[in-house]
Amino acid sequence: MEMITADKKEYGEKVSVQSAVSFQPFIDFLKEKYEENDDVRNKFFRFIIKKFEARPDLLAPFNDLSKLDDAGELIDLLKTTIFPLTGDEQKLRIAFSVPFQFGIFYATEAFRKTFYNDLGYLYIPSSVPVEQIKKDKMRSIYKEILERFYNLKLAESDDIIYPISDQHTGLIRYYKITIDKRFVDIKYNGTKLPELTKNMVCSKTLTILDIDELQQLLPFEEFSLEGFAIWHVEDITQQHALNEIKNIILSAYQRDDNSNYQLLEKSINTLIGNAEVEIAMLPVIKINDSIVFEDVINSGRSLLLKSLSSFSSLQKSYSDVLNECDNELEPLVFATIGDKEIKEYPFLGPMRASGYVSYVCYPIIANNELLGVIELASKKESLLDHTFFGKLEPAFTLLAQGLDGYRDRFNARLQKIIKDKFTSVQPAVEWKFNEQAWNYLRKTIKGEEPEIDNIVFENVSPLYGAVDIRNSSVERNYAIKKDITEQLLLITETLGLLQKHVKLPVLEELEFKNNLLMQNLNDELSPEEELKLNDFIDNEIEPLFNHLRHIDNTIDKQVYDYFNAVNELHGHIYHHRREYEESLDVINKTLGNYLDSEKEKIQDVYPSYFEKYKTDGIEYNIYIGQSIAPQKPFDAVYLRNLRLWQLRSMAEIAKLTHKLLPSLKVPLQTTQLILVHNKPIDISFRRDERKFDVEGAYNIRYEMIKKRIDKVHIYNSTERLTQPGKIALVYTNPKEAEEYLQYISFLQSKNLLLKDLEHLDLEELQGVLGLKAIRIGVNLES
Numbered sequence: 021m022e023m024i025t026a027d028k029k030e031y032g033e034k035v036s037v038q039s040a041v042s043f044q045p046f047i048d049f050l051k052e053k054y055e056e057n058d059d060v061r062n063k064f065f066r067f068i069i070k071k072f073e074a075r076p077d078l079l080a081p082f083n084d085l086s087k088l089d090d091a092g093e094l095i096d097l098l099k100t101t102i103f104p105l106t107g108d109e110q111k112l113r114i115a116f117s118v119p120f121q122f123g124i125f126y127a128t129e130a131f132r133k134t135f136y137n138d139l140g141y142l143y144i145p146s147s148v149p150v151e152q153i154k155k156d157k158m159r160s161i162y163k164e165i166l167e168r169f170y171n172l173k174l175a176e177s178d179d180i181i182y183p184i185s186d187q188h189t190g191l192i193r194y195y196k197i198t199i200d201k202r203f204v205d206i207k208y209n210g211t212k213l214p215e216l217t218k219n220m221v222c223s224k225t226l227t228i229l230d231i232d233e234l235q236q237l238l239p240f241e242e243f244s245l246e247g248f249a250i251w252h253v254e255d256i257t258q259q260h261a262l263n264e265i266k267n268i269i270l271s272a273y274q275r276d277d278n279s280n281y282q283l284l285e286k287s288i289n290t291l292i293g294n295a296e297v298e299i300a301m302l303p304v305i306k307i308n309d310s311i312v313f314e315d316v317i318n319s320g321r322s323l324l325l326k327s328l329s330s331f332s333s334l335q336k337s338y339s340d341v342l343n344e345c346d347n348e349l350e351p352l353v354f355a356t357i358g359d360k361e362i363k364e365y366p367f368l369g370p371m372r373a374s375g376y377v378s379y380v381c382y383p384i385i386a387n388n389e390l391l392g393v394i395e396l397a398s399k400k401e402s403l404l405d406h407t408f409f410g411k412l413e414p415a416f417t418l419l420a421q422g423l424d425g426y427r428d429r430f431n432a433r434l435q436k437i438i439k440d441k442f443t444s445v446q447p448a449v450e451w452k453f454n455e456q457a458w459n460y461l462r463k464t465i466k467g468e469e470p471e472i473d474n475i476v477f478e479n480v481s482p483l484y485g486a487v488d489i490r491n492s493s494v495e496r497n498y499a500i501k502k503d504i505t506e507q508l509l510l511i512t513e514t515l516g517l518l519q520k521h522v523k524l525p526v527l528e529e530l531e532f533k534n535n536l537l538m539q540n541l542n543d544e545l546s547p548e549e550e551l552k553l554n555d556f557i558d559n560e561i562e563p564l565f566n567h568l569r570h571i572d573n574t575i576d577k578q579v580y581d582y583f584n585a586v587n588e589l590h591g592h593i594y595h596h597r598r599e600y601e602e603s604l605d606v607i608n609k610t611l612g613n614y615l616d617s618e619k620e621k622i623q624d625v626y627p628s629y630f631e632k633y634k635t636d637g638i639e640y641n642i643y644i645g646q647s648i649a650p651q652k653p654f655d656a657v658y659l660r661n662l663r664l665w666q667l668r669s670m671a672e673i674a675k676l677t678h679k680l681l682p683s684l685k686v687p688l689q690t691t692q693l694i695l696v697h698n699k700p701i702d703i704s705f706r707r708d709e710r711k712f713d714v715e716g717a718y719n720i721r722y723e724m725i726k727k728r729i730d731k732v733h734i735y736n737s738t739e740r741l742t743q744p745g746k747i748a749l750v751y752t753n754p755k756e757a758e759e760y761l762q763y764i765s766f767l768q769s770k771n772l773l774l775k776d777l778e779h780l781d782l783e784e785l786q787g788v789l790g791l792k793a794i795r796i797g798v799n800l801e802s
Contacts, residue, residue, distance in 0.1 A: 026122040038244040040081035045203040045247035113253030119204040119245035194260040204247040261291040269422040292411045300395040345383040346390040352381040378404040391423035448627040475705040480645035484695040492636035499596040508538040599685035611638045626658040674798040691742035696751040735781040749794040
């Protein structure tokens with residue numbers, strides 16, 4: 021019998037261990053089984069033992085395989101014992117080898133077809149380095165030595181993964197070789213086994229750490245191997261392909277998306293086991309609920325679109341196909357591209373002209389949502405059918421994760437453009453920013469010079485409202501004056517105490533200056549006066565206090581009490597300002613929460629742009645119109661509904677803030693103002709200021725009125741238009757007021773507004789003439 025070895029002699033070098041074939045370990049194994057069992061198998065075991073013991077030359081170690089030439093019956097008995105009864109020898113890949121050697125003395129037909137090359141040698145993959153094979157062989161031998169002689173059960177695996185090119189498909193197939201060493205005896209030929217050091221084997225991971233040190237401590241020359249090893253081979257191509265797909269997806273961030281898809285497509289080819297099927301994996305990206313695939317066209321990856329690059333109408337047909345996959349979530353299978361199929365799907369025409377005879381578009385779905393498709397196409401008849409789906413199915417979950425990751429990265433790119441070029445945007449207008457960002461990205465993909473177009477919403481109706489804190493400047497000024505007065509009194513007290521311990525004339529001079537400033541305080545503290553007081557305290561009083569505090573403990577205590585009292589966060593001196601700010605904050609939070617809640621409600625009726633910003637109170641702009649929601653038909657009823665909501669919400673706000681008064685440390689009151697404007701305007705996004713602004717000269721006048729009416733007076737009067745407990749509506753055209761009068765009448769019937777309606781003329785403002793107003797009281801106790 022001839023031994024089949026590797027065709028490179030260097031594989032056996034530097035791993036010089038005595039190794040010989042012997043069937044004695046196998047016979048010993050059968051005798052153990054014979055003693056453990058008492059059943060019909062014992063007769064068979066006795067028969068085999070008797071047969072092998074009749075050939076003592078095969079029980080002793082030997083390397084001359086010619087001894088097996090006349091031992092065919094014994095080899096058959098060996099196979100019958102070891103091979104599974106249900107196994108088909110034509111399909112099983114099993115071989116018997118010299119212990120720990122590339123020397124096969126028997127192999128099944130399936131093993132020979134896979135691992136024997138044309139020259140009759142054992143195939144060794146060229147992709148596996150020679151040194152790596154030697155190192156793995158040494159580790160495997162030492163693993164057995166450590167387990168058998170040192171009782172160390174190591175966690176290292178002996179399995180070998182072989183990549184072998186399939187001679188029929190040209191694809192790489194992967195095989196796992198598990199070597200059964202139960203019929204191999206290892207003998208130690210030295211005098212005494214040496215002790216292992218700690219750095220040879222890791223006690224935690226149970227792995228070999230240092231092969232070189234093991235070679236010095238346990239040289240192979242002191243060991244001999246007898247018996248035979250059994251090679252069990254399993255085709256793990258599908259499992260390996262799935263692991264490859266998983267690894268590609270997990271490391272997707274390390275490569276560009278095109279490279280990722282090329283690697284995935286290669287792994288899918290391996291998974292289905294056919295290189296003649298062309299594969300393309302395509303993400304399905306939606307912008308504003310519409311599928312876009314310009315990036316697929318320009319990357320040249322789609323099998324279909326390679327033939328359609330100059331057929332824009334056919335590209336639309338392909339878009340329709342993707343939409344059909346999205347709607348039906350079922351594969352499109354064209355086992356044969358015939359005239360009937362081309363008539364129904366015109367894009368198949370150029371494909372057949374390119375030589376393809378079959379095509380499949382298979383959707384990848386997660387949570388009933390289309391994430392992408394896999395294209396399969398073949399130029400050979402009857403190569404593509406539904407049998408491929410069973411091979412692909414194990415990968416679908418992984419591919420869905422990969423496509424979901426791509427979509428996340430794509431959306432992140434869009435969001436980055438939006439944030440870089442625009443700002444965080446509201447849902448009602450986000451679609452417009454998505455559209456502009458996609459146009460920008462599409463031009464980048466095409467290699468064009470990208471530009472950001474101006475974002476404009478035309479013919480939108482504006483609504484403006486302002487809730488202001490009545491006399492907020494006066495209240496703030498009053499709080500500051502009371503705090504400063506208390507601080508000046510404390511300074512006087514502290515200076516008096518310091519003069520008892522320190523004889524410095526400057527202390528008396530500062531006390532005089534401090535009293536003078538206190539006497540000259542006006543009821544309304546001007547900015548200049550406040551600046552002068554702060555300069556005195558910051559540059560004269562406090563530096564001196566800091567200097568004197570270290571003279572003795574008594575002074576330190578007095579100065580410490582002063583600084584503790586004037587602490588902005590918790591000191592007593594700042595309590596009036598804190599109380600004012602806290603009261604203002606309570607009102608603004610109440611207003612903000614109310615408007616946020618109401619904003620969600622009005623968006624459910626019809627999308628609108630709602631922008632609020634905080635002043636001493638809160639102001640807001642609302643824009644509504646067809647251009648903001650082009651997919652939803654606009655009607656004037658939505659604008660009337662929003663105007664009624666605005667009037668009603670202002671009444672509710674007046675009631676809310678009135679109810680807060682008993683709980684406020686400073687009883688601040690609010691005024692409510694609405695600007696009525698009946699003509700649509702245009703607004704555009706200003707990238708420099710990251711906000712929407714009006715377009716056109718007439719529209720700018722609207723903005724001018726907004727900025728100047730907050731403190732407007734009634735004509736020929738010193739009375740302010742806005743008053744606590746009332747809503748003021750400013751307009752320029754009497755027709756604009758007629759609609760609101762109907763709303764007022766309706767809300768009066770609901771007992772929300774009082775019956776104290778006033779029609780008022782307003783004073784002339786700079787650049788604004790002819791303003792009029794309606795003022796109505798709110799039933800605060802309703």
